[in-house]
Amino acid sequence: MNRTIIHSPHAPAAIGTYSQAVRAGDTVYLSGQIGLDPATMLLVEGIDAQIERVLDNLKAVAEAAGGSLADIVKVNVFMTDLSHFAKFNEVMSRYFAQPYPARAVIGVAALPRGALVEADAVMAVSR
Template sequence: MKKVLQTNAAPAAIGPYSQGIEADHYVFVSGQLPLNPATGVMPEGIEAQTAQSLENVQAVLQAAGADLKNVIKTNVFLTDINDFAIVNSVYATFFKENPPARSAVQVVALPKGANIEIEVIAIQE
């Protein structure tokens, strides 16, 4: 059974997709841009953008009754791979113990001119 996740605590989808999907014991969170859900404004700089993207991920997970500790895989998309060390330092504050498997890749561009987008897969406990 598939359940569409929607929360006002994360930015609304900017296309024909869901913020997340809950299926069986999994939660799939669509790529989260660093948009503040209340204002629609994107913070400046990769450090603040990384934190905002992860806060948005966390909000969608919470809509499914999950949390960051449930995440088993992340995909990080960066417009500049040279930001990797900064992203790692912020990412480590969100995943303090038993971090999930992860991929990080450089892409040519992201929607809305973002520098980062993060998607995750989590399990329900």
Template sequence: MQIVSTDRAPQAIGPYSQAIASEGWLHTSGQIPLTAAGEKVAGDIATQTEQVFDNLEAVLAAGGAALAQVVSVNVYMTDLGEFAQMNEVFARRFGGHRPARSTVQVAALPTGARVEIAAVARLIR
């Protein structure tokens, strides 16, 4: 098992790692709309989702993976009424790749975020 870390994404805000690589798999922690410097990104759900994907791609790259290797994703949103806008960003960022996905509404997310995304990728070496 290997801890994966990058300064191109926000550092963990608790006792966890940005990602863990284990036995050919990369498990990312949930990414929220913070800049790499740890500043909260304000704006609508599309803006926040774009930042989440920037963070997710940085963590995946640090672990030797890319969005094309993601096999499953968990999306947490504070308002499923914003699903269509989040989904537009999600579809564009993944392109033709379609990982398995769960999307759930939650009461709240850290730092007042509106969206959080965690992913599992298959490492190809």
């Protein structure tokens, strides 16, 4: 199977040994995004700003892959404080329309660079 590496200059460059996304057939696997500003590579401050930046970063990578947030079928969310669960739902509802993608929210002890939230996704696109 052919694989295509996806890169967007509108999302943070990889900070490790991974690609922003990989397309395999009609499926695009979007790597985890934290609230890094792609212009400065610095973490934005506060949970609200980080959630929005995470979703903006996922949107940029989805678009670079030829899709949109509407094509995302699964989202995994990692949070260092699950008390922000309702806030994530509120912000996510501004980025995604119903029917929403499948989703998991997982509480974790820590995230890269001290981030409060991270999300990855799987997107289905046609050729």
